[in-house]
Amino acid sequence: MKDNDVLSDTSSPIMDLTVDPVRKKFPFCIVWTPIPFLTYFFPFIGHMGIGTSSGIIRDFAGPYHVSEDNMAFGQPTRYLQLNYQNARGGIQGWDSAVAEASEKYKGRMHNLCLDNCHSHVATALELMNYKNQRWNMIKLACILFICGRFVSFCGAVKTFLPFLLIVTCITVLYLFL
Template sequence: MYKTLVTESNIDMGSECAVIDIPKNRYPFCIVWTPIPFLTWLFPVIGHMGVALSSGVIRDFAGPYYVSEDNMAFGNPTKYWQLKHSNATGGVSGWDRAITEASDIYKERMHNLFCDNCHSHVATALNIMQYKKSSNWNMIKLAFLMLFFGKYVSFVGFLKTWLPFLIILTIILALTLTM
């Protein structure tokens, strides 16, 4: 059902959306998101973000001076948001070049949970490619856009995101009502 393949001909023919292969973790032209244990359990809109090359290989700022490739820091994506490569300056090659440049920049940066993090890495890539002719991408904007436009990879992806929060909330409510 989810298995689709990305081929050069799909991209060269000007297709706006390359095909996603969820079982193989290939998300071409996508921003991807996955929960961070404990943090997402308490605040389900906060998680870990990465961005995928045209091949679908994911890059994510996984820690100080480290950008992971094809192995997200907190597990496989549970959400994705596919963008249009035609909105990137330079098209497909501009998309890949910007992600590579942003990754090179972040390989030399200290990770900061509040100011310079995985969301900032993705925003930098979008700014470099001037996605939608904009260089005003930032971590807050991306967090909200992913919240509203991101699609869950499956029902299990939805549960991984929301079930721990709902369990904690239920426990808190149960304890509050018994007092």
């Protein structure tokens, strides 16, 4: 990603743009957390949400339900902070798009493969015309997997340890049976 893709101005006099995993505040962030069992086998698959300007996370948590600051599968383990200046309307445009996407998804049935939490985030980015690009769940998953930052070492362990244990067990069984 280019330098202007990620928010670098953390000294805003107007608001606190600091990501604070302890307080669970992720302003202008796409956030991600593992889905038990599914992520254990496919560590690039997980649950996604999007943070408002104040850091409140909105995520499409299930049929007709968008949660607020209570992600469906636990607290974020990864995040990517974006630059709100790349959104049409800046801060207000960002928050408006997140709210509009959330309202849309409160009226939708959840579908694991086609209309899910990733789609909710993509819809928000589309509504704010983020970077004048098209957004979809595959693009978001790839960007977050490659460019996302872990909230802590424990976040990385929570994401990859089950997968590594499964691969190790399969390898040992294959080699010694």
